[in-house]
Amino acid sequence: MKLELKPRLNMAAQMVRRGVRVADIGTDHAYLPTALILDGAVPCAIAADLRKGPLDNAEATVNTYGIADKVQLRRSNGLRNILPDEVDDIVIAGMGGILISEILEDAPWIKNEKYKLILQPQSHDEIVRRWLWKNGFEIIEEESCIDDKKPYICMSAVYTGKQKEHDPIEDMFGDFFYREDDASDAFCQKKLRRVQIRHSALNKIDPTNEEIPSLQYILDEVKKW
Numbered sequence: 001m002k003l004e005l006k007p008r009l010n011m012a013a014q015m016v017r018r019g020v021r022v023a024d025i026g027t028d029h030a031y032l033p034t035a036l037i038l039d040g041a042v043p044c045a046i047a048a049d050l051r052k053g054p055l056d057n058a059e060a061t062v063n064t065y066g067i068a069d070k071v072q073l074r075r076s077n078g079l080r081n082i083l084p085d086e087v088d089d090i091v092i093a094g095m096g097g098i099l100i101s102e103i104l105e106d107a108p109w110i111k112n113e114k115y116k117l118i119l120q121p122q123s124h125d126e127i128v129r130r131w132l133w134k135n136g137f138e139i140i141e142e143e144s145c146i147d148d149k150k151p152y153i154c155m156s157a158v159y160t161g162k163q164k165e166h167d168p169i170e171d172m173f174g175d176f177f178y179r180e181d182d183a184s185d186a187f188c189q190k191k192l193r194r195v196q197i198r199h200s201a202l203n204k205i206d207p208t209n210e211e212i213p214s215l216q217y218i219l220d221e222v223k224k225w
Contacts, residue, residue, distance in 0.1 A: 001065055003035040007145040008120065008152040012093050015118045015141065015156045016041065020088035023048060025078060025103065026095050030058035030071060037067050046087065048076040078103035079110070089116045093154070097124030101131040111136060111159050120154040126171040126191075132157050133164040142174045144183035151187035168214040169221055192222060 005013055009032050016022050016036060023046040024033045033045035047058045055073050062071045074081055079090070090110065092100050100121050104110060110117065117137070121128050132139055137157040144153045155174065169177055172191055176184040199215040 001038055003031060003038055003065065005031060005035050006147055008147040008154070009035075009093065011143050011145050011152065011154045012091055012118050012120050013041070015116075015143075015154060016089050016091065017116060019043065020116075021045070021086065022089045022091060023079075023082050023087040025076070025082075025090065025092045026050075026054075027058050028054045028094065030061045030073070032091060032093070033071055034061050034065055034067060037070050038065060044070045044072075046072045046074055046082060048074045048082065050075065050077050079107035082107075084109040084112075088114065089118060091118045091120075093118075093120035095122060097121035097127040101127050104131060104135075111161075113159050115159065117157045118154065119157070120152065122152075125153060125155075125174070128155070129166070129171055129174060133166055136161040136163055138162070138164070139174070142176065144176055144179075144181070144187050146183050146186060151183055151190055153187055168218050171214075172218055192218075195219065 013032055013036055018041050020042055021044055022033060022036060022042050024030065025048050027033065027047035027049050030047040033047050036042045037045060049055050049058065052075070055075060058073050062068045076082060092103060100119055119128055129139065136159055138160045139155050139157045142153060142155045144151060153176065172195065173188050176187050195215055195218050199212065199219060202209045202212050
């Protein structure tokens with residue numbers, strides 16, 4: 001039996017290391033851990049969510065595919081009910097970048113080279129990048145895809161203890177700014193529209209806002225595309 005993931009979830013699944021214990025935070029229907037187990041990629045998983053409804057959905061999924069003995073369903077606010085010695089890879093997908101950063105900030109034990117973070121922010125991915133770089137993580141890969149005609153990205157990171165210097169272009173676009181495939185271009189265009197709207201709004205309501213120079217830098221650099 002096999003479970004076909006949608007492109008955005010498959011992108012995250014491909015970043016999970018083979019043979020490890022994985023925790024899927026905000027699991028919803030537990031499709032990602034189920035697919036990984038059915039493929040033989042991982043031996044077991046924790047499927048965690050804050051709400052009962054998604055965990056009921058997850059339970060239905062693992063029962064349907066006959067893997068209830070390999071997936072622990074756990075009610076957890078982010079990583080609060082996950083123990084450091086239970087997991088190797090941590091997936092956080094399907095939520096905004098601000099919330100993802102808050103979940104990471106709330107779990108200082110992840111600052112260890114043994115863990116791999118697989119993160120898929122639906123918005124404000126620049127906040128996730130800044131948090132990772134500020135807190136000593138290296139982003140080792142970023143991928144993009146089109147799912148239901150919308151661009152999605154996913155990044156993975158490991159702890160090195162070294163802070164990375166970065167500029168507004170790296171913050172906002174990652175390395176997608178330098179790629180030429182359709183998914184990366186669609187993602188960058190979406191982010192650029194957000195920058196333009198933000199830049200225009202700040203200039204109208206608060207021309208001295210300290211964010212304006214970095215936004216202007218991005219707009220200037222984009223003109224060189």
